[in-house]
Each structure stands twice: as C-alpha cells, then as structure tokens.
Amino acid sequence: MTEPAAQPLHLYNTLSRRKERFEPINAPYVGMYVCGPTVYNYVHLGNVRTFLTFDTLFRYLTFIGYKVRYVRNLTDVGHLVGDGDEGEDKIGRMAKLEKVEPMEIVQRFTNDFHTVTAQFNMRPPSIEPTATGHMLEQIEAVQELLAKGLAYESNGSVYFDIDEYNKRGGEYGKLSGRILDDLLNETRALDGQSEKRSPLDFAVWKRAAPEHIMRWNSPWGEGFPGWHLECSCMSTKYLGKQFDIHGGGMDLKFPHHECEIAQDRGLNDREPVRYWMHSNMLTVNGQKMSKSLGNSFLPAELFAGSHALLDQPYSPMTVRFFMLQSHYRSTLDFSNDALKAAQKGYRRLANGLRIAKLLTYQADDSVTPDLAKQEDIQKAVKQFYDALNDDLNTAVGIAQLFTLLKYINMLYMGQLQVATLGEETFTLLRDSYLSFIHDVLGLYEETTTNQPVLNGLLTLYKEYKEQKQYDKVDQIRSYFKAQGLAIKDMKHQIDWAYEE
C-alpha cells in the first residue's frame, strides 16, 4: 500500500476523450458510481465484464490508499422493453409471464447477481441502492425539474425538455458525441410521440397504463419513474452534486448517461461527474454478446461447461484472469482457445501464490548479491504500478507478474539462492506478488486441497522412490493427476502444484 499522491493515476475520461490525471475532489475520499444491472433476468458474461472492470478500479483505488465510496445501483423499476419511452416495464413483464409479484422477480435476480459477483470475487459496493427504494427522491426531482421549467407534463407523464435545457447552456450529446440535428433527423416516428414536444425529450415520469402493475402515486397520477432518473437521484444522494467517477458499459453512453447528465445539470446546476468511464463489450465471434443475439451465456453455464459454444467448463478465476488480460476499453473476443490459454496462465499464477507464501528469507554471507536480478524485480514492481496508473492497464500489469513469478519459481526450485536478492528485494518480490494478485486483481487460489492427506501421499511417494518402486511412484502420480494436481519432483524437495 502506498500513498495516493505517490501513484499518479491517469484515467481515460469519455467526456474529454483523453487520459487525464486523476485528482479526487476531496482526497483521499473518492466517490464512484456505477450503473448496475436491471434485475429482470440472469446476468450474462458480457455484463460481468463491466462490473469486473469497476471492481478492479475499486480495488486499485483502495490499494493505493484512497477511501472509496462505491455506489452501484440495482434497477428494479422503470426500465422498459423496446423503444425508450414506450413499451412494458422489463420487470413487470417477467412478473406477468411468471404470474408472480414483481418483487419476486427482483429478489430472484438480485440474488443471482450477488451470487455471480461473489463467484468472481468482486467486492460488494459500499452502497447498493434500488430505484424503488428512492421513489420519493425521484418524485421530488421531477417536481423540481417542472418548477425550473426543464420538464413539462403531458397526459400524466412528465418529459425532460431538451430544447429548453440546451437554451440554458446544456450540451445534450456531448458525452456520446451526438449532434442534435443528426439525432433529430434520424429519430424514428414512435407511437405516442405526440405527447412529447420533441422526439429527443425523454420521460422522467411515466403515466401507468391500466395494465401496468408497477405503479406509484404521484402529483401527476399513478405512474412510475423514467429509467434515467434513478441514477441521477441516487448518485446525488450518496455522492453529492458533483462526484469523481461514473462508470458503466459503453452501450449506456447514449442515451442513458447523456440523459443522466442533463437531469443532473438541470437539478444541480453543475457538471455532475469529473471522470466518465466506459468499459467495452465482450464479443463472441466478433459480435457483441447480448441476449437478443442469442450468443450470450450465463456464468453458471460457463462454470459447468453446459453451453453449445463451450468445449469445457471454465472456473471463475480463469474467466477473471481472461478478462483482466485485455484492456477494459478494448473489445474482448470470447473463444474456447483463449479461455484455455487463460486457464493455464491463471494456474501458473496460482501455483506462484501458493509457493510465495512458503518462501522465507535466509541470510547467507557467502552468497554474492545479484544486482541485475534485484533491479529486474524492482523494475517489474514499478512497472506494475505504472501499468495500472495508465488507465488501469491490467494486461501490462499481468505481464509484470509473470516476471515476478519467474523469480519466485527459481527460488522455490532451488535454482536461485534467496540471499542473492537481499532481504529487501526478496520481501518486495514476495509481498508485491501476493498483494498485486490478491488485492488488486482479485484473483485467488481456487482449488481446495486436503493438505495433510497430500503430504502423507508425498511422503509415501518419496519412500517408494528411494526404494525404486517406480510402479507405485507412477500410481501416486496418476492419483494426483486425476485430482488436477501435479507432483513437483525437485532436487531438494518434493511438493505438488495445480496442474496446468
């Protein structure tokens, strides 16, 4: 752990389209808001990537000494099927289909979401607010927008007035690079659009049609809040009128985040977010993974290997490692070959974790220090920080870990004497390796083993070997192999490892 000031973190800001030095409004405190899932269905692997990105950012910020308040919402109302302001509520539709209460849908998929995030070793956010839990705040926000003349009521619904917003200096479209005229020209004619003054206007409150089951009383009759409103209300409530980081998937840039900014500025008269961050999509055969394309799969299917696109099961840590090997702003293409390669890489790293914990320093005056190796290690540690500071470049960071791993393996195998590194560099090597992987990247050793049993077998192995009873030796080896473990037969000792 280092002081935040010692790590010049730079983040790519969607707003400015460049990397900027990260300077929190109130260091060492950092406020970070991430758009969470709409809990109407199981989260798929593409969704996971976004949350993993911001989990890693959360971890790194914390690691370098910031005190982070991480807010990630759950959308449990207001998100409609189909075109923006028309169509059924996603949760309401599921509830109808399954003939259950909407809150049952919400609960089921909230549980699923929590299970999945835990499986991927994501840290829980500091606050996980829900849209239905903030109905009063949302109604008040609508009232305020109306009072300010930035919204208008129409047939029981309330719409945000983009024209008026822009007249007052709003810059609708600046986050996503949209040009208003283009948007206007290309907007399709929608049913019910006549309620709006401009096709670009979006609902902050919707009147509930008779068949709509999720509905709340409001000054405008029974209805429900617009999708974009919850994020504005909850981010302001928990992080203030201006906060440091707002994240989400790239596909939320427009219109969701654009609308959020408009509402925030309308309500609070200031730029709400300092750094907007967007993670890129997970693709399958070059195409975005999404439910509608039918190329998405669920974490559970991945862990079980039970999907037509999957050759075999892949563990959560394999997948986490796989995703961290690419940069969050690049698309990442899913394939079995890539996952298999990641599995091996992850297991090497995991073996290193196990080994690193066993290593201790022993001074030896007869050993000459190897300054080149010491420098190499120090450089790798520094470059890990440099990589993460450079817009969270976990791919380059991981490359450094393999350099550190090499030295850890050499020490363990007796190919390098620990005294050549000196105590300081040795400690740096071991502690950095462990903390980078555990704390920053959120990877841990996945396999659970029964250590005493393994040790007993290894003792037998050694005895049989000394007696040259190679058939028994091979038998023990094959037993280990069947458990996904390998016996490491080294000169000075015998141990086991996760087989790669």
Add this chain to the structure above:
RNA sequence: GGUUCCGUGGCCGAGUGGCUAGGCAGAGCUCUGCAAAAGCUCGUACAGCGGUUCGAAUCCGCUCGGAACCUCCA
C-alpha cells in the same frame, strides 16, 4: 445514412514515431528412472496502397475488412 472504434506473429492480447509486452501453443536444452514442474534458448507480427519523417506497425490520406452506438442492452 450519421457518429465512433478496430484490423498485431499458429491462437489470445498489450503497446504505439527509434528501446523484449505478456500468456497459450510449437522447437531445442538443463534436470529426471521416465515424466511432470521449473529455468534457459529459439521462431515468424503489426490488413493493403500511397504520403510525412533521418526513421512508422505507431502520424496523415485512400482502399479493403470487421465492430459498437444512433432503439432495450454492461
């Protein structure tokens, strides 16, 4: 159609005006009863065509190919 982005070696994937990314796979070596593990060594790359430059995979232009957003989507 508009906006934006991408095209890197057998595969995945960083980088980006001159300095080894890395992982996986492949070849060889050390070690070994044989292996495995580990370490060492090795290999071919920057879609195509022009241009700028002492020098470009990296900048500019064009061509080809692909993607995302513009509509719910992480």
